[in-house]
Structure formats: C-alpha cells, structure tokens
Amino acid sequence: MFMSFLRGRQLTTPDARPIHTDAGGAVAVCALLDRQGWKSCLWTLVSFYGFAQCKHPLVVYDDGPLSTSSHKAILRLFPNASIIDRRCADLVIPRALADYPNCVRLRQTAQWARRIIDLPLLCGAKRILMLDDDVLFFKYPEKLLVRLASGEAGEFVSGRAMDNPCAHSPDQVFERFGVHINEWVSRGVMLADVSEFPYGPLDHWLDGLERDSRSWGEQALWTMYADNNRSAFVGRENDVKASPDLELESVSKRYLARDRGTSYGEGAMRVREELLSRGVFER
C-alpha cells in the first residue's frame, strides 16, 4: 500500500494536449481510477488515444473518491470524458440490479467488482474496451482497432495472460458452473460486447463462489463471461510478458506488480518521447 502510494506521488500527470473524444458511440473506452493509480491510468489512456488516434467515447469510473483537482486534471486531458462518481453509481446500480443480490453485494465489498458490474450498465455503449492502469501502448494498435471497428456481436477479445486467473482448472470450472473457460484471458486490454450483459449467470456464479468463500477476482469472472467459444486474443504483440523490458514487437505492455516501480515510469517517459513527434505532447 505504502509503495503504491509512493509510486502514485512520483508519477506526474501526462502533460499532453487535450484529447477530444466523441460524446457517444458503439464502443466506449473504460477505465477504473483509484487514488493510487489514477495518474498511471491517465498515462494508459493518453498512450492509447495518442497512438490509436481514435475518438471513441471515454468513460472513467472514479472509485477514489478522487479530489476536485484530479477531476480537473482528467478533464484537462480528456475534456469530453464522462466521469462516473461512485456515489452516483450507488444510486443507480442497486435499483437496476435489484433482482441480482449477489452482484449488488459484491460491488459493495470488492472494489474491482465495479468494473464488471457497474460499467456494462453505465458505459452507455454496446461494447467496452477496458484498459487497466498497468498497461501502456507503444505503437499503433492496428489489430485492436480492427476489432473495435468490426462490431461482431458477442465477441470478447483480450490480451493473453501468463497464467490461469481462476482458482480452479478449466475442467473444475466446467464441472462446477457448466462454463468452458479460456484460461489465458488477460483483463489488461479487453474488448467485450456488453449489450446483453448476463447478470443472471453472473449472480449464479457469485452465489457458488461465495459459498466457496474464495476470493476469485474480476479476471476470473470475465474469463467465465467470455466463454471459451467466443474469446479471442488480439495478437501476440499484446500478450502479457514476464520480462520487465519491452520487446521489439510489442504494441502494448502490461506492467505486472513486480515491474510497477521504476519500469512503469520509464515506460511512461518512452510513451512521451514517441508521442512528441505526433503532436500529442507539447515540446
């Protein structure tokens, strides 16, 4: 906790020019911001929009609560972004999901749950591109943008993880919940069709998980939602790698916990240098 606080203090907010996004659209770019990781998340978003040069609407979920100055910093970079205050979400979501008590209970107890429970309802789009605050983009994400443009119904696209996020093997998950999972789904960069988000099955899974009293994370639930039959990977250049260094072919890199210290800051500076020539940052 202390180290993440220190990292948050060390990292500066990106000094990029304002990036104007659309008010609405079929795909929303979503991110969850907390007090520790909001600056790194801004670097994630600047690196994505800077390289992708797209205008998909941006929805950021303030799970801090962040200060007014943090809001101002976000809106300076992304003037058209929709910021969701968690207190406002607390007004809407419990009523909307009154039939799914496990979902409502989980979002009250686990911070990460808001990404999978709140954002599909509040993002205002049929599909969401979820970006984690530990991801940075270093090149034009061509394959990801092709997927964004394709609009295939029900699709679920992600980077490839290094290990199975579920506490059980795929066979055990199938035996217990009747879902075939793809165990390599990574939530760092994730595109999902949420137009008919299945809160019913999610509530059922959570019922089983709670009885099991295991702390399964958001990634496991997304993996189950993705289902093995429709989950796909963006491409090798978006895979999560163990090496702290950036590989030549990598379009994006997910900085896992052990690399978050200095590596992320170095990565952010590299993003800045790359984007200087594209006019995203001012010299």
Added chain:
Amino acid sequence: MSALKSVRHDVKATWHHGWPYFQHRYLHRLPSPDSYETNTPMEGQLEVHLLTCARDFQMAVWAALNLTVVSRNKLPLVIHEDGTLSRRMLAIFRRYFPKARIVTAGEATAASEAAYSRYPCLLSLRRRLKPFWKLTDFALFCKAPRFIILDSDQLFFSTPHELLRGPAQAPYLFLRDLVSTYSVPLACEPWQLAPRVACGLGNVDKRRLNFERMESFLRAGTVDIERCDMWIEQTLWALECACSGVEYLPESYAIALGPGWEGKRAKHYIGPSRDYFFSEGIPVVERMLREEGSESQVVAETLV
C-alpha cells in the same frame, strides 16, 4: 436524511468541491434579475413547465433562467409550486420572470381534483406524491398543444435545438435514462413500457396523453398505489411512450454521474451529482449567461 448526516454531507461536499460550491450552495448566489431579459411570451405553441419546491428553489431559478436565455425568450414559462415556497421565493420568481405564470399549490389542487375526478387512482397518487403533479398538472395547465417538462436540476450549456424542435414522428421526446427505472418490470403483461425514459426533460404532445389508459394500468393491480414510490410517475410516462411512440434526445443530453460538461448540450444532475450542479454547472452557466447578456453583475441573494 437526519440533520447530523446533512451537516456532515455539507462539510464534506464543501471540502471536496471548494469555494464555487460553497458560494452557490450556501450563499444562494443568483444572477441579478436586471441583467437578463426574461421577457417570455404569454402564449405560444410550446410552453415550458417547471415544478419546484423550497429545497430546489435556487436550482429552479437557474434552470428556468438558463432555458429562457438559451431559447431566446421564445417560450412561455409556467412555474408550478408545491406549496412549500415562501412568499419571498414567489416574489423572486416574479422578479426574474415577470411574464411567467405561477400556479400555486392551492390553485393546482382545486383544478386537478375537479378535472381528474373520473380517475381516482391518479388522484390518489397526486395527493400522496408531489412529483406526480408533473404528470397531472402540466397537461392541465398547458394552453399550448405541446409542453416541455423541465426539472429544477437540469442545465443547458448551449441552445437545445433538438428539445425545442421536438420529435420528428412520435408524440413524445424524452431524455434517455441510464437504465429503466420504473415501479414495475418493463414487460408487465398485458402492458409494455418504453425502455429508459427519463421524465426530467422532455417535449410532450399533450393531446396524445391518455389518462384513461393510465387509470386502467393503475386499476389493474400491477402497482400498489398506496405504497409505490415516486418512480410511478416515470412508469406512467413510459407506458404512454410505449403506446404512442417515443423518440430520445441525443447523447449530448446527459444524465450526470459525475463532473464534466464539455461536448454536452445539457446535463441532468440527479441525486448525489447535484453537488456538481453547484460546483460545475452554475459557474459554467453563469459564464455563458454573462457572455449572452450585457455587462451583468452577479449578486448574492439571501433567500432564507
């Protein structure tokens, strides 16, 4: 909310939002009434109807002034008060909107009791829920074929052309809600409700309102009239929309879930996001009105 909770919220909100919030929320700053020409017409084809109470009074003044200025004084304004407004508040309304019609609670109740005597369920809800007056009273006191429903917590950041123009085909035009928030499920056999209707902002053809149908819906027993909450009003609007047709305002008309106004034409500050009405919305509108109007001086008004 208990008094202690309320004070706690106020202190926290002031700490979080800073001086702009404090001065608008607690010093009740209002623009000088002489600075803007609020010369609304007495009659027209489209009227603006606003229901307000003492708690929302300051917001209502800003909302009505905001719409009057961005619509260039073209729309007759009708202000409905729920019986909680003080004489001073009514006087302030009259000072800001000299040509607006102010419908008092007593006048509205007398007229509604007579006009809706054939609809006991509707009347019962009207007696119990004040937000329900928007459904019964707006249509009753509207002299034009169409009216705009304006909530006190609504602000406009540019001219709302789509709202003023009205729907292209359907009789109703409403703000799109984040989720469907009704007293009954969307499919409530044999009834069907239109999804995601937010009745805080809309443009309505009053001739198409079917109170017979609403009464039948309430009589069918799908809703407990004695216990249902204020969402019943929105539910009945959604019923009308499903039966007669509805169009939605574009995405630039947003429901506020947090801060941020750029790229938006209008924002509806619901629930906890009302704090942003004071900290973000009023300063933006104030700036906009200042640019629209002449050299105006914003003065601090003490309303209480």
